[in-house]
Amino acid sequence: MLLSIDTSAGSSVALTRVEGIPGAFESSSADTMKHAEVIGSLMESCLTELGASAADVTAVVAGVGPGPFTGLRVGLAAASAFAVGRGIPLLPVVSHDAIGFDALEEVDGPVIVVTDARRRELYWSIYDGWCSHGLPNRVAGPSLSRPEEVPVDFEGRALTRWDASEVSAGLLGIIAARRLAAGLEFEHFEPLYLRSPDVTMPGAPKRVNS
Amino acid sequence: MSESFNRENPLVLGIETSCDETGIGIVRGRQLLANVIASSMDEHARYGGVVPEVAARAHLEAMAPTIREAVARAGIALDDLDAVAVTSGPGLAGALMVGVGAAKALALSLDKPLYAVNHLVGHVGADVLGADGPLEYPTIALLVSGGHTSLLLVRDLTSDVEMLGETIDDAAGEAFDKVARVLGLPYPGGPQIDRVAVGGDPKAIRFPRGLSLPKDMDAHRYDFSFSGLKTAVARWVEVRKDAREEVPVADVAASFREAVVDVLVTKAVNACKDLGVPRLLLGGGVIANARLREVAIERTTSAGIELRIPEFSLCTDNGAMIAALASELIMDGAQPSSLSFGADSTLPATHIQVH
Ligand SMILES: [Zn+2]
Numbered sequence: 001m002l003l004s005i006d007t008s009a010g011s012s013v014a015l016t017r018v019e020g021i022p023g024a025f026e027s028s029s030a031d032t033m034k035h036a037e038v039i040g041s042l043m044e045s046c047l048t049e050l051g052a053s054a055a056d057v058t059a060v061v062a063g064v065g066p067g068p069f070t071g072l073r074v075g076l077a078a079a080s081a082f083a084v085g086r087g088i089p090l091l092p093v094v095s096h097d098a099i100g101f102d103a104l105e106e107v108d109g110p111v112i113v114v115t116d117a118r119r120r121e122l123y124w125s126i127y128d129g130w131c132s133h134g135l136p137n138r139v140a141g142p143s144l145s146r147p148e149e150v151p152v153d154f155e156g157r158a159l160t161r162w163d164a165s166e167v168s169a170g171l172l173g174i175i176a177a178r179r180l181a182a183g184l185e186f187e188h189f190e191p192l193y194l195r196s197p198d199v200t201m202p203g204a205p206k207r208v209n210s
Numbered sequence: 211m212s213e214s215f216n217r218e219n220p221l222v223l224g225i226e227t228s229c230d231e232t233g234i235g236i237v238r239g240r241q242l243l244a245n246v247i248a249s250s251m252d253e254h255a256r257y258g259g260v261v262p263e264v265a266a267r268a269h270l271e272a273m274a275p276t277i278r279e280a281v282a283r284a285g286i287a288l289d290d291l292d293a294v295a296v297t298s299g300p301g302l303a304g305a306l307m308v309g310v311g312a313a314k315a316l317a318l319s320l321d322k323p324l325y326a327v328n329h330l331v332g333h334v335g336a337d338v339l340g341a342d343g344p345l346e347y348p349t350i351a352l353l354v355s356g357g358h359t360s361l362l363l364v365r366d367l368t369s370d371v372e373m374l375g376e377t378i379d380d381a382a383g384e385a386f387d388k389v390a391r392v393l394g395l396p397y398p399g400g401p402q403i404d405r406v407a408v409g410g411d412p413k414a415i416r417f418p419r420g421l422s423l424p425k426d427m428d429a430h431r432y433d434f435s436f437s438g439l440k441t442a443v444a445r446w447v448e449v450r451k452d453a454r455e456e457v458p459v460a461d462v463a464a465s466f467r468e469a470v471v472d473v474l475v476t477k478a479v480n481a482c483k484d485l486g487v488p489r490l491l492l493g494g495g496v497i498a499n500a501r502l503r504e505v506a507i508e509r510t511t512s513a514g515i516e517l518r519i520p521e522f523s524l525c526t527d528n529g530a531m532i533a534a535l536a537s538e539l540i541m542d543g544a545q546p547s548s549l550s551f552g553a554d555s556t557l558p559a560t561h562i563q564v565h
Contacts, residue, residue: 005315036307040314040324040549047318054319069263070304073270077308078315080274085288085319191270197263201256205392208444209452 003046003057003082004173007035007075008067008095009115009166015046016173018058018180025049026170035074043078059088061176063095063167065192066115066123066142076191091176092187098171100127100136103162110139112151112159115167117144123194126154133182135175144194215323220292220540223280223316224533227309228301228329229357230254230265232272234280235530237537242339243284245523245530248272255397259387260356266304273312280529291322293546295536298326298564299557301357306553314549323546325536326564328557329527331371333493334364335535336524345518348487350374352478354502355494355527356383356398359474361432361481362559364491367535368542373559374481375432378421382470383496385436389466392444393459400499403463407501410464417442417469422476431484432477439469471502475509482515491518495526539563 004014011034014026027042027049047053062079065072083090099113110128117123125141140154153159179186219239226233230251236244250268254260281288296313299306310326317324327335333353337345351362359377364370380388383400390399395406420435421427443466450457482490490510496502497519510517524531544563551564 007311034552036310037550037552039311040318043315043318044549054321057319069266070307073266073304074307074311077270077273077311080270081277081312082315082319084274084277085316087288191267193267197261197267199257199261199264202258202391205444207448208441209448 001052001056002059002061002173002176003043004061004169004176005075005079006063006095006098006167006169006172007039007071008063008065011035011038011042011075012167012169013042013046014169014173015050015052016170016177018177024170024173026168028166030166032071035071039074039078054086057086057088059091061091061093061172062189063098063169063172064092064187064190065095066117066144066194067095068118069193072191080189090189092189093172093175094138094142094187094192095167095172096125096142097136097138097175098167099162099164100125100138101171101175102168103127104130104136107160110154110157110159111162114150114161114163116165120147121145122147122150124150126151126159128154133184134178142192142194216292217540217543220537221286221290222293222295222533222537222540223291224295224529224531224536225309225313226297226329226527226529226532227269227305228297228299229305229527230260231527232269232276233527233529234276235528235533236280236284236286237339237530237533239537239541240338240534242530243286244280245528246276246280246283247526247528248276251398258391258397259384262302262304265302266308269305269308273308288320291320293323293325293536293540294320295325295327295532297329297332297532298551299329299554301329301555303553303555306555310553325539326547326551327532327535327539328559328562330358330360330362330559331367331562332531332535334362334491335367335538336493336520336531337491337518338538339524339530339534340520342518346489349489349491350478350481350487351491351493352474353494354382354474354496356387357381358494359434360559361478363481363485363487368539368544368562371559371562375430375434375477377434377436378430379435379437380440382434382436382474385440385470388440389443392447393462400496403467404499406459407463407467408460410460412464412468414458414461415446415465417465419469419473422473432481434473434477436470439466467501471505474502475505479509479513479515483513488514489516489518493520493525497525498522
């Protein structure tokens with residue numbers, strides 16, 4: 001079984017059976033502030049719903065973003081700790097790929113997936129269709145832009161824009177299962193913050209006497 | 211949950227991520243098995259202080275390798291654990307959340323109970339791992355680091371802790387960092403101030419003792435303030451420089467350090483005397499300061515107060531103290547925390563465990 005965790009937008013956890021046994025359970029919270037509070041209960045409810053135990057999990061799928069830092073890290077910390085706890089592989093997947101999967105089931109042709117990056121900026125990725133393994137084919141991104149700079153066409157073709165505020169861990173699980181079945185490599189376990197930390201280099205100490 | 215849950219001598223793994231140290235500790239009852247710390251201090255050096263986002267990113271990177279290393283050093287298997295413990299607060303919110311997320315998942319992956327505990331009380335809990343024998347109650351605890359400066363009255367480690375006072379502005383460790391910058395010294399400031407203070411006269415300059423005037427002592431008897439002291443040092447140095455006089459760095463450093471140490475020890479000893487508590491426990495990274503230990507020993511000895519200072523590796527932020535506090539809670543029969551607690555950056559010291 002694959003345990004998938006994504007906190008790049010709200011919090012989403014899914015348990016997906018692999019090897020032909022049907023059945024998956026996904027548990028989500030759209031709250032974009034309470035990742036640390038909900039992550040444990042979401043994981044627990046997936047296990048309980050499928051009558052599974054932690055020992056049934058064979059790999060952990062981690063949505064690596066892009067996403068706002070603080071929330072994104074909660075899911076990644078949980079995914080890596082669960083993998084360490086069971087001594088099982090950690091399979092990083094770009095969170096936008098789950099949205100791209102969703103979008104390509106609805107629209108033909110190239111789509112641009114757009115999510116909120118806060119501070120009046122947007123994360124985006126472009127998908128031009130399905131690859132032969134049934135995976136959304138990402139041809140650009142993930143990137144970070146101001147709203148007016150988000151691309152509207154790709155190689156001369158108009159893009160269908162697909163705004164999303166949630167990422168389905170269940171879809172991340174399906175993507176990971178298809179990658180595993182096709183023997184494809186996974187991403188590096190590296191959070192896609194796409195932004196440097198806010199820091200100001202200290203200047204010379206300020207004057208204190210007037 | 212595992213039926214073999216051992217409350218007599220529990221094997222506990224503690225996760226601490228409240229500031230810039232990723233600490234994983236493993237204890238069995240009151241016995242320390244592993245205390246592994248991955249610090250992001252070097253990454254903060256060029257910014258002159260802890261940058262919360264940099265610290266949080268470093269916690270995530272360090273989490274899995276630090277857990278693996280602690281388990282290897284303790285010579286245990288994760289499945290042997292009786293419980294997982296984690297700092298819920300106080301501390302930097304984004305940093306705490308990394309530990310909380312990891313701890314919940316680790317506990318679920320192992321099907322073990324989870325205990326969410328208070329960082330400040332954890333500093334006190336570190337003492338049970340030392341060689342000084344059991345902690346006696348009540349005790350006053352002075353906790354001094356770059357993130358906090360607190361004076362606690364501990365009547366019982368697992369059930370009765372009262373916050374007597376804390377800093378109303380900068381933590382003592384921050385004051386060392388800021389004054390080091392004024393003197394052109396690198397971060398972290400504590401060891402640098404100590405280094406250049408050698409040979410300096412601690413009485414050369416009378417810097418102010420924050421919240422120590424009679425008028426402050428009513429409302430802030432056990433509170434601290436270091437922001438005025440930092441400004442006073444900066445002003446003093448600036449006047450010298452404006453007059454093109456040489457700055458006597460050793461004297462400034464020694465006098466500044468004396469002011470910090472004097473206030474810390476005076477207020478702690480006052481608390482012991484006022485409340486009739488003949489025991490003082492020190493904790494936090496600033497305890498590394500030799501002058502602080504020296505003055506604390508001097509004044510507690512003359513006041514007939516028993517002084518306890520845990521080993522330095524247990525004074526800085528670490529996971530062993532979190533595991534130790536949870537272990538005490540378990541031995542006292544405390545129930546595990548629910549899975550729904552969060553990171554609480556301002557968790558009061560009275561909340562020893564978060565449910
Ligand atoms: Zn601390």
